[in-house]
Amino acid sequence: MAAICFDMYGTLCDTASVTRTLRRELDVADRLVDAVESTWRSRQLRYSYQLALMESYRPFWSVTRDALDFALDRYDLAPDGETRDRILRSYESLEPFPGATEVLESLSADGHAVAVLSNGNPEMLSTLAGNAGLDGALDALLSADAAGTFKPAPAVYEAAAADLDAAIGDCWLVSGNAWDVAGAGSAGMETVWVNRANDPFERIGADPIETVESLSAVPEAVSDGRPTYS
Numbered sequence: 307m308a309a310i311c312f313d314m315y316g317t318l319c320d321t322a323s324v325t326r327t328l329r330r331e332l333d334v335a336d337r338l339v340d341a342v343e344s345t346w347r348s349r350q351l352r353y354s355y356q357l358a359l360m361e362s363y364r365p366f367w368s369v370t371r372d373a374l375d376f377a378l379d380r381y382d383l384a385p386d387g388e389t390r391d392r393i394l395r396s397y398e399s400l401e402p403f404p405g406a407t408e409v410l411e412s413l414s415a416d417g418h419a420v421a422v423l424s425n426g427n428p429e430m431l432s433t434l435a436g437n438a439g440l441d442g443a444l445d446a447l448l449s450a451d452a453a454g455t456f457k458p459a460p461a462v463y464e465a466a467a468a469d470l471d472a473a474i475g476d477c478w479l480v481s482g483n484a485w486d487v488a489g490a491g492s493a494g495m496e497t498v499w500v501n502r503a504n505d506p507f508e509r510i511g512a513d514p515i516e517t518v519e520s521l522s523a524v525p526e527a528v529s530d531g532r533p534t535y536s
Contacts (some may be wrong), residue, residue: 308528309470311423311448312411314431317500318410318521319400320493321347329434331389342377349373354425354456363454365427370397384402402438409521410443413528421446423428423466423479425456446470458489458511467495480524484508490510491515498527 312318325343332339357364359430374394378384385393414420421444424431428449444466448469451459467474479490482500488511491497499507499514500521509514516527 307417307419309419309421309467309472309477310528311421311466311470311477311479311495312410313483313486314422314424314426314434315481315483317403317482318406318440319328319402319434319478324393324396325399327393331393332383332385334383335490338381342381342383345377345380346374349376358456358459361455363456365430365448365451366425367427368431368455370394371431399437400434402440403521405520405522407443409524410440412525414443414445414531416525417516418528419445419470420474421448421470423448423449423450423457423462423465425462427451457486458492460489460493463490463493463495476502478528480528485511486507487514488512498524500524509531 315321325339328339328343329336350370353369353373354366357369371394372384410420422431422435426434426449428447428451431447435444435447446469449464450456450462452469453459453465455461462477464474467477470477474494477495478498479487479495480500481487481500482502484499484505484507488496488508489501491512491514497514498516498518500515502519516530518524518527
């Protein structure tokens with residue numbers, strides 16, 4: 307059976323649900339809320355890339371906090387400490403995408419090893435998986451923290467394969483983030499891209515083995531693939 311890793315943020319759980327927390331906590335126009343959310347997420351990813359290139363690892367919670375502070379500063383917003391903490395902790399209670407639990411359970415029932423592979427540090431992932439109701443359907447929560455760097459660095463995918471006691475070519479990465487798919491494929495994993503927005507794929511990195519429009523199509527996509535391990 308296959309070892310199947312799912313990205314957490316933007317794949318199993320919807321980062322856009324952060325917007326509702328921002329709207330509730332910040333007394334500003336919806337357009338500004340959207341700008342803050344977009345800046346927060348883009349800066350979160352940029353900081354992870356920068357830290358990986360600088361070989362200066364920090365836990366993803368710290369990256370997420372710094373990215374939020376940048377976004378608030380950019381739009382001249384200064385919520386009090388308690389409000390800021392409530393906004394920050396919205397990353398611990400993201401809503402799962404429809405069918406996420408059912409897909410994980412289906413793959414597990416078919417005999418696959420099912421895990422999360424995320425930039426999130428272990429504490430973030432454990433809390434979010436519990437709050438989202440995903441923890442009971444997962445065999446493992448694998449964090450980039452184990453590699454001391456962030457995706458799409460090959461070391462993250464290699465460490466995940468080692469944790470699963472599988473060759474990297476016998477592992478799948480399922481992600482809604484094209485850059486993550488490109489990185490996992492380049493590292494040697496088989497990949498499924500969950501392309502909900504019908505976007506073009508990245509121009510850098512390996513192409514996905516399968517592309518689907520929703521999580522519900524992942525089991526069939528994996529069944530069409532090759533990798534297995536025992």
